[in-house]
Amino acid sequence: MKSEITIGLLGFGVVGSGVATILHEHQADLSYKLGVPVKIKKVLVKDATKKRDTALAQETFTTDIDELIEDRSIDLIVEVMGGTTEAKEAIERALRAGKGVVTANKDVMAESGFDLLKLADENKCDLFYEASVGGGIPLIRTLEDGLASDRIRALTGIVNGTTNFILTKMKHEKKTYEEALAEATELGFAESDPSADVDGIDAARKMVILASLAFSTEVHMDDVFVRGMGVIQDGDLELAEHFGYTVKMAGSAKKDEDGIEVAVEPVFIQNSHPLASVNNEFNAVYVYGDAVGETMFYGPGAGSLPTATSVTGDVIAACRNLLLGVNGKRMHAPQFTCEVKNDSQIIGRYFHRISIKDQVGVLTNLSSIYSKHGASIATVVQPEGKPNNEVDLIMITHHISRQQHQNILQDLQQAPEVNKVISYYRVEGENR
Amino acid sequence: MKSEITIGLLGFGVVGSGVATILHEHQADLSYKLGVPVKIKKVLVKDATKKRDTALAQETFTTDIDELIEDRSIDLIVEVMGGTTEAKEAIERALRAGKGVVTANKDVMAESGFDLLKLADENKCDLFYEASVGGGIPLIRTLEDGLASDRIRALTGIVNGTTNFILTKMKHEKKTYEEALAEATELGFAESDPSADVDGIDAARKMVILASLAFSTEVHMDDVFVRGMGVIQDGDLELAEHFGYTVKMAGSAKKDEDGIEVAVEPVFIQNSHPLASVNNEFNAVYVYGDAVGETMFYGPGAGSLPTATSVTGDVIAACRNLLLGVNGKRMHAPQFTCEVKNDSQIIGRYFHRISIKDQVGVLTNLSSIYSKHGASIATVVQPEGKPNNEVDLIMITHHISRQQHQNILQDLQQAPEVNKVISYYRVEGENR
Numbered sequence: 066m067k068s069e070i071t072i073g074l075l076g077f078g079v080v081g082s083g084v085a086t087i088l089h090e091h092q093a094d095l096s097y098k099l100g101v102p103v104k105i106k107k108v109l110v111k112d113a114t115k116k117r118d119t120a121l122a123q124e125t126f127t128t129d130i131d132e133l134i135e136d137r138s139i140d141l142i143v144e145v146m147g148g149t150t151e152a153k154e155a156i157e158r159a160l161r162a163g164k165g166v167v168t169a170n171k172d173v174m175a176e177s178g179f180d181l182l183k184l185a186d187e188n189k190c191d192l193f194y195e196a197s198v199g200g201g202i203p204l205i206r207t208l209e210d211g212l213a214s215d216r217i218r219a220l221t222g223i224v225n226g227t228t229n230f231i232l233t234k235m236k237h238e239k240k241t242y243e244e245a246l247a248e249a250t251e252l253g254f255a256e257s258d259p260s261a262d263v264d265g266i267d268a269a270r271k272m273v274i275l276a277s278l279a280f281s282t283e284v285h286m287d288d289v290f291v292r293g294m295g296v297i298q299d300g301d302l303e304l305a306e307h308f309g310y311t312v313k314m315a316g317s318a319k320k321d322e323d324g325i326e327v328a329v330e331p332v333f334i335q336n337s338h339p340l341a342s343v344n345n346e347f348n349a350v351y352v353y354g355d356a357v358g359e360t361m362f363y364g365p366g367a368g369s370l371p372t373a374t375s376v377t378g379d380v381i382a383a384c385r386n387l388l389l390g391v392n393g394k395r396m397h398a399p400q401f402t403c404e405v406k407n408d409s410q411i412i413g414r415y416f417h418r419i420s421i422k423d424q425v426g427v428l429t430n431l432s433s434i435y436s437k438h439g440a441s442i443a444t445v446v447q448p449e450g451k452p453n454n455e456v457d458l459i460m461i462t463h464h465i466s467r468q469q470h471q472n473i474l475q476d477l478q479q480a481p482e483v484n485k486v487i488s489y490y491r492v493e494g495e496n497r
Numbered sequence: 498m499k500s501e502i503t504i505g506l507l508g509f510g511v512v513g514s515g516v517a518t519i520l521h522e523h524q525a526d527l528s529y530k531l532g533v534p535v536k537i538k539k540v541l542v543k544d545a546t547k548k549r550d551t552a553l554a555q556e557t558f559t560t561d562i563d564e565l566i567e568d569r570s571i572d573l574i575v576e577v578m579g580g581t582t583e584a585k586e587a588i589e590r591a592l593r594a595g596k597g598v599v600t601a602n603k604d605v606m607a608e609s610g611f612d613l614l615k616l617a618d619e620n621k622c623d624l625f626y627e628a629s630v631g632g633g634i635p636l637i638r639t640l641e642d643g644l645a646s647d648r649i650r651a652l653t654g655i656v657n658g659t660t661n662f663i664l665t666k667m668k669h670e671k672k673t674y675e676e677a678l679a680e681a682t683e684l685g686f687a688e689s690d691p692s693a694d695v696d697g698i699d700a701a702r703k704m705v706i707l708a709s710l711a712f713s714t715e716v717h718m719d720d721v722f723v724r725g726m727g728v729i730q731d732g733d734l735e736l737a738e739h740f741g742y743t744v745k746m747a748g749s750a751k752k753d754e755d756g757i758e759v760a761v762e763p764v765f766i767q768n769s770h771p772l773a774s775v776n777n778e779f780n781a782v783y784v785y786g787d788a789v790g791e792t793m794f795y796g797p798g799a800g801s802l803p804t805a806t807s808v809t810g811d812v813i814a815a816c817r818n819l820l821l822g823v824n825g826k827r828m829h830a831p832q833f834t835c836e837v838k839n840d841s842q843i844i845g846r847y848f849h850r851i852s853i854k855d856q857v858g859v860l861t862n863l864s865s866i867y868s869k870h871g872a873s874i875a876t877v878v879q880p881e882g883k884p885n886n887e888v889d890l891i892m893i894t895h896h897i898s899r900q901q902h903q904n905i906l907q908d909l910q911q912a913p914e915v916n917k918v919i920s921y922y923r924v925e926g927e928n929r
Binding site for chain 1: 515519523526527529530532627633634635638639642643644645646647648713771774779786787788789790791792793794795796797800802803805806807809810812813814821823826828832
């Protein structure tokens with residue numbers, strides 16, 4: 066039996082320093098839980114001479130990754146450097162050197178997760194990545210273990226804190242998108258270039274990871290339908306509220322006999338749904354399983370210590386496996402091939418906000434577009450016209466396919482009575 | 498390596514039949530996940546000849562527990578028979594026979610969990626009990642693994658579905674307690690004798706299990722402060738709503754430098770707190786950790802298939818350990834001795850509803866009672882008097898100890914201006 070576990074840390078940014086803090090402050094608890102101490106031996110950084118506020122000795126820091134990978138006394142590599150190419154290479158080298166790896170890197174896991182997990186299996190090493198999705202919320206573990214016996218049918222998640230923060234401020238404090246984004250940036254919830262967040266790319270990566278696990282299949286970025294929050298128009302949030310919904314940037318993954326569908330887009334969520342009241346920078350993932358029914362997991366989606374909690378949870382699990390000699394025994398090969406549904410198979414309800422000319426017969430003509438495409442309408446609201454003889458018409462459809470929806474949109478945009486389709490949203494989470 | 502895992506099932510009621518259903522319907526998935534099939538070999542029941550709607554063969558059922566315990570080919574005992582003495586004895590016998598045990602029995606785990614876990618350790622067997630708390634929500638696993646690296650400070654839970662269902666119906670549908678209880682009974686959410694639920698005993702058992710794990714200590718039923726929902730008076734729910742709160746039967750466990758406190762009681766929860774919108778028969782546990790901050794785990798707290806999902810999740814974990822030869826390697830001995838705080842160390846805010854005589858000087862006299870005991874008042878509301886010259890006075894205190902609160906109550910009850918203290922509640926979840 067090993068007398069201690071030795072860690073090499075790749076990166077010492079927000080998450081890396083959090084990991085060091087937790088391992089330092091909780092070292093007695095960890096030793097108690099594992100029976101042996103856990104030590105950080107080396108930390109890879111860009112500048113090894115920089116003064117840092119840490120309990121780690123200065124000589125722990127190095128700029129040479131070989132000092133970690135080639136040190137046979139290092140059992141476990143914790144990758145929290147971020148980025149893609151370099152991080153992926155580092156993980157590959159660590160696994161090939163027979164070291165367990167814990168990573169918080171959603172970009173790498175979304176892009177190359179299957180290859181890396183395969184490599185880990187081949188080298189009989191653990192590769193854990195709890196912190197790659199949902200910050201401090203133990204989601205990966207819950208999907209892998211807690212709900213292991215169930216068949217998951219749907220998973221809807223608010224998995225990007227930045228966009229959720231912005232939408233919360235816009236809804237509850239009536240801020241504009243720009244004001245809310247500025248506040249998010251100031252508080253450190255948004256990157257200086259927020260495009261990966263607001264365009265839905267960050268959420269799509271996380272949904273790739275979650276959907277792959279939930280459905281035991283290989284989902285790739287190309288399989289995800291993505292619409293950024295830029296499509297949200299002035300007045301949409303108030304309209305949603307008026308009809309009993311909240312606009313959320315949500316990821317959704319569903320599976321039925323036809324295959325799977327994964328999307329990230331701004332959606333209307335009924336206010337009675339537990340996801341509707343997930344506010345600010347918080348994340349939550351709602352899981353619907355055949356047997357378990359509805360469950361939801363809520364918590365901080367980012368941040369130094371929350372994310373470090375997940376990383377350190379993985380470190381404990383990896384250490385335990387190392388000590389028991391059962392590392393790398395998890396089978397990761399997906400059980401099913403990934404059949405992605407086409408647009409005709411993807412069913413949902415849609416909310417349409419259409420600027421129309423306020424004239425006789427317009428409703429008849431427009432509703433005939435819906436019936437032509439086989440769509441029935443659940444709700445129509447035509448408010449009083451504006452001074453310029455324009456009016457916003459609201460249509461909420463019953464269940465239609467994405468293809469039907471796209472056909473209707475196309476016809477609406479060409480109809481002479483229509484100024485333009487101002488906005489549209491899928492309605493999410495109604496059929497619970 | 499074993500070529501299959503063989504299970505003996507104790508009990509075939511609501512949960513037991515759910516376990517059999519999941520193991521049967523998901524057998525291909527389970528074989529894939531574990532590499533070997535999982536089979537139920539024997540089921541202990543009261544009447545082995547009864548016709549049952551199940552895929553299991555008639556000869557699987559037996560009334561003789563020895564057929565399970567003494568069958569060396571049975572690897573794992575799943576105890577879902579309920580009750581206390583008999584179930585505990587069965588678990589003990591199984592562990593002594595070297596079999597792993599999965600149980601859904603909160604009564605046994607709350608009462609004898611430490612002894613049984615110790616026995617499991619001594620016999621190098623696994624004893625898993627995810628289903629004992631929170632039905633289908635993976636709480637035990639989350640506290641043991643997901644948040645393993647964190648230090649949990651507080652855990653607040655709606656862990657009894659019956660009382661939550663009743664309170665939801667009373668609040669949202671304005672039903673009386675009796676009407677709501679009748680509906681809960683009809684829908685199968687309440688037992689024919691609902692006293693363990695409404696008196697808080699069921700929730701207290703679950704809090705014993707959760708608090709012990711969260712704080713790595715030995716909490717016992719005697720350590721829990723329990724107040725049943727019978728103290729809720731007509732009009733209290735509306736008053737709570739008026740002040741921005743929701744009344745919930747909640748369990749709370751906290752730890753600070755003075756020690757721990759565990760309570761189950763009806764409390765006022767601020768409407769903005771995620772627990773306030775946990776409705777109907779759903780359960781949720783809100784966990785506050787030093788590093789992770791706020792997390793919440795939500796789902797069905799009971800029911801055949803949800804609970805069976807947790808049981809079967811445990812079965813998979815136990816099978817995996819058996820196949821890897823690392824069963825019984827979990828260290829269960831609590832890290833800390835349990836120091837329960839006394840009433841002077843337990844701090845909270847309180848809501849008081851006091852029927853007073855509507856006369857000059859009453860507010861001065863009553864508020865002097867609060868100041869005499871060192872309590873400052875956050876809110877006073879004295880509505881218009883009733884025809885009979887009585888009036889309900891509302892006082893919400895700042896933070897005081899439970900001892901101060903009890904002293905104030907005693908003095909209030911003896912004050913000549915007071916008809917009676919109609920009701921009082923602790924205010925929960927404000928200092929997030």
